[in-house]
Amino acid sequence: DAGVIQSPRHEVTEMGQEVTLRCKPISGHDYLFWYRQTMMRGLELLIYFNNNVPIDDSGMPEDRFSAKMPNASFSTLKIQPSEPRDSAVYFCASSLQGQGAYGYTFGSGTRLTVV
Amino acid sequence: QKEVEQNSGPLSVPEGAIASLNCTYSDRVSQSFFWYRQYSGKSPELIMSIYSNGDKEDGRFTAQLNKASQYVSLLIRDSQPSDSATYLCAGYILTGGGNKLTFGTGTQLKVEL
Numbered sequence: 001d002a003g004v005i006q007s008p009r010h011e012v013t014e015m016g017q018e019v020t021l022r023c024k025p026i027s028g029h030d031y032l033f034w035y036r037q038t039m040m041r042g043l044e045l046l047i048y049f050n051n052n053v054p055i056d057d058s059g060m061p062e063d064r065f066s067a068k069m070p071n072a073s074f075s076t077l078k079i080q081p082s083e084p085r086d087s088a089v090y091f092c093a094s095s096l097q098g099q100g101a102y103g104y105t106f107g108s109g110t111r112l113t114v115v
Numbered sequence: 116q117k118e119v120e121q122n123s124g125p126l127s128v129p130e131g132a133i134a135s136l137n138c139t140y141s142d143r144v145s146q147s148f149f150w151y152r153q154y155s156g157k158s159p160e161l162i163m164s165i166y167s168n169g170d171k172e173d174g175r176f177t178a179q180l181n182k183a184s185q186y187v188s189l190l191i192r193d194s195q196p197s198d199s200a201t202y203l204c205a206g207y208i209l210t211g212g213g214n215k216l217t218f219g220t221g222t223q224l225k226v227e228l
Binding site for chain 1: 149157158159160161164203210215216217218219220221
């Protein structure tokens with residue numbers, strides 16, 4: 001298994017531009033999570049899906065952030081318009097059955113820099 | 116109070132020593148806990164899980180859970196330079212929408228030669 005695949009690995013964009021981050025979960029995993037990691041706040045859960053349906057988006061910081069999961073093998077996190085304070089590493093993770101012994105498997109992350 | 120709290124460190128130990136990493140949690144956090152290891156510039160990697168009061172051992176790693184004190188720890192025996200990383204403690208928060216895995220901010224461990 002190739003694991004959780006995220007793209008791009010690095011993204012540098014100018015303030016005000018739209019940014020789209022992509023994720024392919026592990027095949028067969030029914031939960032998908034988007035996290036953001038910064039030095040100040042650590043790993044924060046933004047949103048998660050179960051069977052492609054958004055379950056909890058209470059961690060999404062503002063309306064500028066949106067996430068979709070059109071099918072079991074693909075999800076996007078979009079920021080429009082982007083701001084310098086959005087600079088962080090964004091991780092996608094997937095899991096089987098959402099909890100318990102399986103834990104979460106993380107992708108390699110996308111390092112976003114907004115200038 | 117943050118749901119999961121860790122000392123940010125860095126914690127420095129000599130090679131071959133026991134490294135002890137600690138984590139406390141609030142009432143909102145359920146009784147399933149995980150330790151992740153994160154190397155600099157890499158993604159978190161699950162190394163241990165613990166659900167029951169007491170100790171759980173896996174190789175050089177031992178996780179300890181004390182529900183009465185709301186305390187979780189990770190012991191690393193015979194520490195190696197390759198163990199130098201940030202260790203993240205995580206637990207589930209029970210919400211109406213489901214269970215969310217919440218992380219502490221991590222403890223940086225440095226194993227010195």
